[in-house]
Every structure is written in structure tokens, then in C-alpha cells.
Amino acid sequence: MEDAVNVVTPRGKCRTSGCFAPDERCIEGLTLEECPNFTFGEIEPDDSTEQRPVEARGHGHIEATAVIGRGGAAFSAAEADSCILSMPLRSTVGVVSLVGVPDSGKTTLLASLYEIVRRGLVHGALFAGSETIRGFEERCHYSRLASLRSSPDTPRTAAELRLLHLSVALEDTGKRIELFFADRRGEQFQDLLDRPALNDSFIEVQRGSHVAFLVDGDHLIDGGKREAAIAKVQRLAIALRDKLSDTCAIQLVVTKNDRLEGHTDEAFIRSRIDSLFKRISQTLKSDVRLSVHYIASRMLGEPASGLNGLLEQWLQIYPAAQREAVPVPLGCNAFERLMNVQTGNE
Structure with a gap:
């Protein structure tokens, strides 16, 4: 043998x-x-990925260990929640929910936003890190030459909700904004159209500081698919309107605008999008912030891509979406401060 x-x-x-x-x-x-x-x-072993003792300030070394690094994969909802809770209290945190049926361009949009921020192609916004850099890189891979594909593509979205983290620093103020992008399969939004009662499970919409409804530009230039694509967006807005937070902003995002520009039906299509915008405005609360964006995710770094304007919108996090600081108890010494905590006095 x-x-x-x-x-x-x-x-x-x-x-x-x-x-x-x-x-x-x-x-x-x-x-x-x-x-x-x-x-x-x-x-040589990299100490940054090993378990090592954690030193607590004022208490010397303790027995507990911390695992540094998690591989940078996309977060589950629970992991994203833990990451948000572990951030400094005054952090500005935003959750961006992308809503769209299959092939509407959600994953491509996320990959392109990561690329333009990482390459420094956004004026006034600097890449300040990511806890899910591997998740972003996996979504970008098929659009790069290294994938050996003849044309850009994106991988299929995971069956479960995943969130991607991107930290952006504003160049003029140095302020950092922590954005969490929800990446959910389009088939689940398709199911929502048939069963609106499923809206309770869309937790990223309920917690979203921004909710973007995507409509596929390819479907808009196809006369046989145009009205169905527009109707689906309106029905999704109706199904989710009761789950939107009071402070979230809404974006109507038309993807693949490069296919739309110069098309023989361009003027008519834009008028149909304007009508959809008005209907969504009437569907949602009267004081909701609503805007329209035409984007071409593959046109990285070009002004006509529309990505910069959309990112600028998402970087505007309204106060109610941020965590409130817990008031510090007043007192001359530790005992008085303890008594103020117990009695509720300040």
C-alpha cells in the first residue's frame, strides 16, 4: 500500500x-x-494578537485577559451592539440602514463608500479606522483586478444581518464619527413586501439614524420593470414607517445613475422619481428629513458619482441619536457623592 x-x-x-x-x-x-x-x-509571534493581562488604573495587574483583535469580519447585530456600548460616552455614533430588494445595489454602495474614504477621495473626511475591515475588503474584492474577473461584481450578502463599521474623522474639526452600516439580504425585504408584519425583525431600521431606500437604475430604464421597482420602494416605506425613529433622516437613493444619464427616457424617469419622493413624504411623518440622491457606485472619486454628497448626509448625526451622558453626582467627598447617588440629589 x-x-x-x-x-x-x-x-x-x-x-x-x-x-x-x-x-x-x-x-x-x-x-x-x-x-x-x-x-x-x-x-515571530505578534504580541498584538495574543492574550495578555489587562492593567486596571489604580489596581495594578488583574488576572483577567483581553483578546486583542477579532479578525475584522463583519459584525452580527449583537457584536455591533457590544462595540457601540464599549465606545467612549461622548462618541458620535450613527446607524445607516439600507433598504432595497435584491440587486438594488446595497452591497456595491457599501464597498464603494469604503473605497473612497480609505483612499482619501472625500473632501473634508478622513479614514480613521474600521473594526470590520475584513468585511469591507471581502465586499470590495470582486471589483478589483486581483479577483481576475472580466467585470466588477460583488459577493452575495450573508443570510443573516451583518453590520460594517467605518470611523470617519472630519478634517476641519478633528471630530470622529462612528458609522455602522447594516447589510441585509434583499430577499428579506422582498419577504417584507408580502408580509408587512415582519417589520418587527428589522432592528437596524428601528435604531437607524439614517434609513436609505434604494431603487435600481437598471430597472428604471427598463420600461417593463420601471413601475414595479417604484411601487416596491413605496410599499417598503409604508411597511417600515411605524418603525422609524423620530430623529432619523430618510434618503431616496437611485443607484446606477451612469446608466440613467443620457437615456432617452431620462427626463420621464426623473419625473417619476420626483413623484415617488412626494408620495413617500406624504407616507412618513410631516417633520421627517427626506432627500433624493442619484449615485453611480462604480465611478469612484468622480464628482458625478454622487457618493460624496450621500456620505456627507450620513455624517450628520442628530442629537437624539447620540447617547446622553450620565450626570456626575456632586459632593465634597466620596461619601457625600455616594449619598447623592442613593437619594437622587445633585
């Missing part, structure tokens, strides 16, 4: 953030020999 062939995994490490080759598949889809960022050989 022939001896079994042992497959030896090469030793080494990739310098690309969020890539765990050779233990996992290369995030760029390359072989180890092709990847310019992979270093072969023995790699």
Missing part, C-alpha cells in the same frame, strides 16, 4: 490587514507565490 501524501502548509504571514493566509484563503484571491504582501519563513 502506498504511503499517504502529507500536505505541508507553507509558513509565513501576509502583511495585508484582515488577511490570514496561509491558514485561510488569500483575501485578494491570489496564490501565496503571486501575492506581493506574503512573506515566507518563520514569523
Whole structure:
């Protein structure tokens, strides 16, 4: 009997953030020999990914350990909630919910926004990090040359709700805004059209500081699909209107605007979008903030893409969406402050 062939995994490490080759598949889809960022050989352990004691201020070393790093994958709803709660109290946090049926461009929009912020293509907004950088990179991969695809594409969205985190610093003030983008499969919004009672499960809409309703530009230029696409957006707005927070802003986002511009029916299509905008305004609360955006997600960095204006809108987080600070008890010493906490006095 022939001896079994042992497959030896090469030793080494990739310098690309969020890539765990050779233990996992290369995030760029390359072989180890092709990847310019992979270093072969023995790699010294990285202390930043090991468990190590946590030193509490004023209490010396404690026995508990903290695991630094989680691989940068997209958050589940529970993980995103934990991340938000762990942020400093005065952090400005916004949740952006993308609402749209299959192939409306939700995932492509998220990937393109990440690209323009990371590359510094947004005036006045700087990339300040991400807790889900691997999740973003996975969504961007199919649109890059490394994917070896003949045309840009995006992967299928996971079956469960996922959230992506992007930290943006405003260049003029230095203020950081923490944005969490909800990425949900379009089929679940399609189910909502048939069963409006499912709206209780769309927690990202209930907590959203911004809710964007997407309509596919390809469907708008197709006379046989146009009215159905418009009607679906209006029905989604009706199904979710009771779940919107009082302070959220609403965006009507027309994707693939590059296909729409110059089309023979462009003027008529824009008039139909204006009519949809008015109907949604009448459907929602009278004081809701509502705006229309035409975007072309593949036109990265170009003014005509409309992405910069949409991001500027999402960076406006209204006060009620932020966490309120707990008042500090007043007192001359620790005992008086403790008594004020117990009695409710300040």
C-alpha cells in the first residue's frame, strides 16, 4: 500500500490587514507565490494578537485577559451592539440602514463608500479606522483586478444581518464619527413586501439614524420593470414607517445613475422619481428629513458619482441619536457623592 501524501502548509504571514493566509484563503484571491504582501519563513509571534493581562488604573495587574483583535469580519447585530456600548460616552455614533430588494445595489454602495474614504477621495473626511475591515475588503474584492474577473461584481450578502463599521474623522474639526452600516439580504425585504408584519425583525431600521431606500437604475430604464421597482420602494416605506425613529433622516437613493444619464427616457424617469419622493413624504411623518440622491457606485472619486454628497448626509448625526451622558453626582467627598447617588440629589 502506498504511503499517504502529507500536505505541508507553507509558513509565513501576509502583511495585508484582515488577511490570514496561509491558514485561510488569500483575501485578494491570489496564490501565496503571486501575492506581493506574503512573506515566507518563520514569523515571530505578534504580541498584538495574543492574550495578555489587562492593567486596571489604580489596581495594578488583574488576572483577567483581553483578546486583542477579532479578525475584522463583519459584525452580527449583537457584536455591533457590544462595540457601540464599549465606545467612549461622548462618541458620535450613527446607524445607516439600507433598504432595497435584491440587486438594488446595497452591497456595491457599501464597498464603494469604503473605497473612497480609505483612499482619501472625500473632501473634508478622513479614514480613521474600521473594526470590520475584513468585511469591507471581502465586499470590495470582486471589483478589483486581483479577483481576475472580466467585470466588477460583488459577493452575495450573508443570510443573516451583518453590520460594517467605518470611523470617519472630519478634517476641519478633528471630530470622529462612528458609522455602522447594516447589510441585509434583499430577499428579506422582498419577504417584507408580502408580509408587512415582519417589520418587527428589522432592528437596524428601528435604531437607524439614517434609513436609505434604494431603487435600481437598471430597472428604471427598463420600461417593463420601471413601475414595479417604484411601487416596491413605496410599499417598503409604508411597511417600515411605524418603525422609524423620530430623529432619523430618510434618503431616496437611485443607484446606477451612469446608466440613467443620457437615456432617452431620462427626463420621464426623473419625473417619476420626483413623484415617488412626494408620495413617500406624504407616507412618513410631516417633520421627517427626506432627500433624493442619484449615485453611480462604480465611478469612484468622480464628482458625478454622487457618493460624496450621500456620505456627507450620513455624517450628520442628530442629537437624539447620540447617547446622553450620565450626570456626575456632586459632593465634597466620596461619601457625600455616594449619598447623592442613593437619594437622587445633585
